[in-house]
Amino acid sequence: MSILNKNSQNLPIERSFKKTLHKNLKFNATEQYKLLRTNISFTLPEDVKCPVIGVTSSVRGEGKSTTAINLAYVYAESGKKVLLIDGDLRLPSVAKKMNIDGSTGLTNFLMDSNKIMIEQYKTAVNDKWYVVPCGPIPPNPSELLASRKMEKLLKMLSEYFDCIIIDLPPVNIVSDAVAISKYLTGMILVVRQNYTEKDEFENCKRQLKLSNVNVLGLVMNGVNNGSSYYRNYKYKRYYKYYASHEYQQKSSEVK
Secondary structure, three states, X not given: OEEEOOOOOOEOOOHXXXXXXXXXXXXXXXXXXXXXXXXXXXXXXXXXXXXXXXXXXXXXXXXXXXXXXXXXXXXXXXXXXXXXXXXXXXXXOHHHHHOOOOOOOHHHHHHOOOEEEHHHHEEXXXXXXXXXXXXXXXXXXXXXXXXXXXXHHHHHHHOOOOEEEEEOOOOOOOOHHHHHHHHOOEEEEXXXXXXXXXXXXXXXXXXXXXXXXXXXXXXXXXXXXXXXXOOXXXXXXXXXXXXXXXXXXXXXXXX
């Protein structure tokens, strides 16, 4: 298994994606992403050359994918060679959010890892930033993420990058994030104020603790100091995206 640097082709970034990037967000948001990057650096072991960081949430819609994208961007902006992987092999959104071709990606790497043309996944936004979409949706996401192939792939990519960030499915809906956690340096948990139910958040924390997942920290999205911390939210419909045929039919929806 090897990484080939030939046939480099920067991924185009369309104008509609730019509003997602930290540099086009409001000042407070941009500073928070930079602060997140700094705080993570204090929580990571000093002897880890290339940390592999998972980003997840309790339920869908809390902003984990946007957080993963912007975290990867600020790492690249600081001069780190960073790889963003869409590890949601059920309902991927990174390619859609970034307006890039998602037809090939992680699942292709896992099916045929002998030759990986990593340079073709370099973005046009920053030459230190690489993005690998999900690729074709497989029938066995959890098994793939927990496989030895995934472990070997991450070890190989860690020799090439300074940091790897993986966008993962919500913990309370499927077991994928927990399945891959043994290969991660740590996990970031994203919650959204006035959206996430307290019981869902507590259940997510409990599952991560029982699986001995190293939780690096918590990201609170949509903070409004004048409102309550949690509110009730009917989230049952999200389970359908992951558990039924409707899931694939609606895979074009933005998280």
